Amino acid sequence: MSTTVPRRRIRSPLFYRLHRYGVEASCLALGFILAVWSLAPLYNMWKIALESHEGIFGGSVWLAEPTLEAFRVVVTQDFWYLERFWHQFGNSFIVWLSVTVLTLGIASLASFTVGRMRLRNGWMLTNAALMTYVIPASFLAIPIYRIMNIYGLGNHLSSVILALTTFATPYAIFIFSQYGKSIPMELDESARIDGANPLQIYYRIYLPLMAPALVAVGTYALLLAWNEYLYNFLLLSTPQSMTVAVALAQFLNSDESPWNFMMATAIIYALPPIILYYGLRRYMAAGLTMGGVKG
Amino acid sequence: MSATHQALPLARGPAVTRSWRPPWRRGLRGSDVTWAIAFFIPYGVVFLAFVAYPIVYGLWLGSDPALYANLFDDPRYKITVINTLLLAGVGVNLKMFVAFLLSGFFLRKERWIKPLLVLFMLPWALPALSAYISLHWMFIGYGGFLNSALDMLFGVDGPIWFNSYWLAMGINILAYIWKWLPFWTLVFLAGRLAIPQEIYEAAEVDGASGLRRFAFVTFPLLANLYLVSVLLSTLWTVGDFMAPYLVSSGAPALHTLVLATYGYRIAFDHGYPTMGLAAMLSALPVLIPLALLLMRRLQASEVQL
Numbered sequence: 001m002s003t004t005v006p007r008r009r010i011r012s013p014l015f016y017r018l019h020r021y022g023v024e025a026s027c028l029a030l031g032f033i034l035a036v037w038s039l040a041p042l043y044n045m046w047k048i049a050l051e052s053h054e055g056i057f058g059g060s061v062w063l064a065e066p067t068l069e070a071f072r073v074v075v076t077q078d079f080w081y082l083e084r085f086w087h088q089f090g091n092s093f094i095v096w097l098s099v100t101v102l103t104l105g106i107a108s109l110a111s112f113t114v115g116r117m118r119l120r121n122g123w124m125l126t127n128a129a130l131m132t133y134v135i136p137a138s139f140l141a142i143p144i145y146r147i148m149n150i151y152g153l154g155n156h157l158s159s160v161i162l163a164l165t166t167f168a169t170p171y172a173i174f175i176f177s178q179y180g181k182s183i184p185m186e187l188d189e190s191a192r193i194d195g196a197n198p199l200q201i202y203y204r205i206y207l208p209l210m211a212p213a214l215v216a217v218g219t220y221a222l223l224l225a226w227n228e229y230l231y232n233f234l235l236l237s238t239p240q241s242m243t244v245a246v247a248l249a250q251f252l253n254s255d256e257s258p259w260n261f262m263m264a265t266a267i268i269y270a271l272p273p274i275i276l277y278y279g280l281r282r283y284m285a286a287g288l289t290m291g292g293v294k295g
Numbered sequence: 296m297s298a299t300h301q302a303l304p305l306a307r308g309p310a311v312t313r314s315w316r317p318p319w320r321r322g323l324r325g326s327d328v329t330w331a332i333a334f335f336i337p338y339g340v341v342f343l344a345f346v347a348y349p350i351v352y353g354l355w356l357g358s359d360p361a362l363y364a365n366l367f368d369d370p371r372y373k374i375t376v377i378n379t380l381l382l383a384g385v386g387v388n389l390k391m392f393v394a395f396l397l398s399g400f401f402l403r404k405e406r407w408i409k410p411l412l413v414l415f416m417l418p419w420a421l422p423a424l425s426a427y428i429s430l431h432w433m434f435i436g437y438g439g440f441l442n443s444a445l446d447m448l449f450g451v452d453g454p455i456w457f458n459s460y461w462l463a464m465g466i467n468i469l470a471y472i473w474k475w476l477p478f479w480t481l482v483f484l485a486g487r488l489a490i491p492q493e494i495y496e497a498a499e500v501d502g503a504s505g506l507r508r509f510a511f512v513t514f515p516l517l518a519n520l521y522l523v524s525v526l527l528s529t530l531w532t533v534g535d536f537m538a539p540y541l542v543s544s545g546a547p548a549l550h551t552l553v554l555a556t557y558g559y560r561i562a563f564d565h566g567y568p569t570m571g572l573a574a575m576l577s578a579l580p581v582l583i584p585l586a587l588l589l590m591r592r593l594q595a596s597e598v599q600l
Contacts, residue, residue, distance in 0.1 A: 030400065031411050038415050041429040041473070044440045048432060061443045110338035113331050127590065129338075132346050134586040135353075136534020138555040139575040142562050143353035144345065151344075166345040169338060198330040227423040230536050234563075245424050252428070252541070259432065266425035277420035281413070285481055 045270075049263035070264035079261055081250050084239050091157060092243040092269070095232075096225045098161045099168060103221040104214055106165065107172035112202050114173075115180045116188055126177055129170035137167050138230055145234045159235045160243070164228055168221040175220075179213040180206075215283045219276075223284070226273050244269045353572055362573035372574065374550055375557040378464060379578070382539065382553055383532040386468045390476055391525050395517070397476075398483035399509075419477040427541035430470040434542075457546035464543075464551055471538040479524060486520045487513065519592070526589040533578055554578050 052065045072078070077085045114125055144163055153159035183206070191201050207214070232245040248269065251262040277284065366372050401412050418426060433440045434456040442453035456462045490513065498508045536555040543551045545560075552560065554575055562571025 027400070027403065027405070031407065034397075034411060034415055037473070038417055038477075040440075041426060041433060042417065042421070044433050045425065045429040047440065061440065061447045106337045106341060109334040113334040125335075129342070130590065131586075132342075133530065134582060135350060135579075136531065136555070136582070138534045138536035139558070139572075139578070140349050140353065141536075141559070142568055142572050142575070143349035143356065146568070147345075147349050147352060162341065162345055166341055169341065173338070198327065198334070202334070229424050229541075230559075245422075248424055248428070252544075262428065263432075266428055270422050270425040273422055274417075274420055277416070281416065281420075285485070 045263050045267055048260055049267050051260050053258070053260060070260035073261055074264045074268060079258065081247060081254070082261065082265065085244070085247065085265070087240070088242050088244050088247050091241065092245065094157055095160055095164070095243055096222055099164045099225040100218050100221045102161065102165045103168040103172050104218055107169045107176055107217065108207065108210065108214070109202070110169070111173045111176035111180060112206050115177050116185070116201070116206060126173060129173050132167065132170045141230055141234055144231070148235055155236055155238050155241045157236070157241060160231050163231045163235065164225050168224050172217045172221065175217050176210065176213055179210060183209050219280050219284045222276065353576070356569050357572040357576040359569065362570050363577065365570060366573055366577065371549060371552070371557070375552045375554055378551055379533060379553040381464060382468060382471065382535065383529050386471050387525060387528045387532050389468070390472045391479060391521065391528065393472070394476055394479035395483050395521065397480045398487055399513070401480065401484055402487060416477045416481070418474050423474060423537050424541070426474055427470060427537055430473065431542050431544070434466050457543060460547060460550050463546050467539050467543050467551060470542040471532070471535065474538070479528070482524060483517065483520070486517050490516050523589065523592050526585055526592065530582060530585055530589065533582060
């Protein structure tokens with residue numbers, strides 16, 4: 001084992017100062033590039049949404065003739081694709097909230113059973129759950145489309161809700177079981193001695209202690225629901241049952257070109273997620289560290 | 296705990312036939328079994344109804360060998376497979392590499408790093424539909440934002456992006472990376488934060504420069520997380536539908552389809568669902584080994600995502 005520290009070349013103070021400035025400058029440049037990279041498509045969305053109908057194809061980088069006409073049309077449902085916009089927005093909301101609540105409920109109950117009630121081969125169930133992810137969701141769309149019709153749930157919001165819950169739950173169970181390992185079993189035991197039945201243990205001990213994991217998984221399920229498009233599109237096709245995602249896609253398949261209306265719809269659709277992101281971003285990021293990372 | 300242990304033999308009397316075990320080591324008994332079943336039923340039903348049945352049904356639908364013969368005869372299928380491999384291979388690896396580097400960047404201490412991170416996370420928060428629609432419109436030739444910007448900044452006439460196969464594939468990959476880079480950067484950032492600072496300080500005391508600290512401390516500790524992330528992301532990307540569908544929409548002339556969009560097109564636009572399913576199932580020989588490898592790595596190393 002060497003007993004001397006390897007020598008490093010000592011250079012002039014000027015070198016070090018220039019080196020530091022160089023590093024600072026390149027970091028600033030990188031930061032600027034990242035900001036432009038992240039914001040460019042968002043700027044594009046806003047620019048098109050705020051353009052008048054003629055300005056869309058004008059080919060200018062800045063706003064040629066800014067107007068709020070597109071937003072007015074969307075909000076007042078003035079265009080024939082947007083006739084039921086607020087109703088469909090409500091449908092989207094119902095889907096997002098239901099997926100979140102159902103995922104949390106089903107996954108917490110399942111991981112409670114596996115983790116706390118000490119099923120002998122509980123790990124098999126968790127692994128079987130993760131098997132859901134072997135076949136990507138978009139590949140399962142065709143069978144699920146057929147099956148939803150067999151179940152009689154076609155064009156009903158619950159078909160999308162159940163499909164999305166199915167894809168969110170395995171990961172949720174995984175996170176819950178990892179996080180649940182940090183809650184000592186002695187708490188359950190003392191509750192047992194006090195005469196609690198499993199439902200009470202679940203409700204009074206497990207859920208409150210799992211609160212951080214619940215929030216993290218809840219935001220994950222929410223993200224999954226509002227990023228989803230294919231299942232919305234396949235399973236909901238009547239104007240009454242459509243969500244905004246499907247309505248947006250109608251613009252893409254049309255021959256007309258009211259792109260400013262489409263972008264305005266896309267922006268309004270993105271507003272709840274962005275607002276929730278700013279409110280909950282600490283929890284969304286915390287979900288990634290649930291349980292810690294070990295090499 | 297020890298008090299009860301001592302008290303118990305006295306309470307039970309001399310005729311103890313079984314050694315006493317703590318309650319939580321016994322299996323479930325009595326009413327507990329009913330509760331366990333009741334708690335597990337919701338997930339069990341969901342799994343059987345929406346995972347097991349569709350998978351079995353899908354495998355049955357796509358089990359006709361004639362379908363696969365037809366599939367391999369279709370020249371578009373070969374291009375589709377190449378596209379899927381490109382998207383998964385280039386997209387995932389480029390994204391992971393950049394995410395890994397950026398995670399180190401975002402650990403810097405300047406004041407503007409935190410706000411920049413919040414801004415950088417925006418693509419992750421934006422719904423994929425809105426994001427991909429906007430990206431598609433940035434690149435269309437007639438009045439698209441990117442060509443206007445190129446014209447303004449450099450006086451250059453940008454190409455018609457979606458008329459060239461390579462440009463269109465490149466844009467698909469770019470859009471996909473744009474959407475998912477923040478998420479993986481955050482994953483690696485969390486991984487880096489889990490490395491105790493003392494290790495770095497010890498390395499510095501031993502005379503390690505920045506590059507050596509990276510090579511001998513950061514990289515070995517994050518290698519497993521990196522591998523698991525790449526595997527998981529590849530699984531997800533092979534089935535990615537939205538980016539190729541919305542951004543390039545198969546342009547030019549259906550040359551940039553991937554397996555998901557190709558299968559969807561055959562199933563729903565051409566009304567031939569069994570063949571569409573067969574196209575998607577043809578990816579299973581790649582997906583299943585990946586998934587098994589992933590599960591083995593997850594169990595072996597206790598990496599949590």
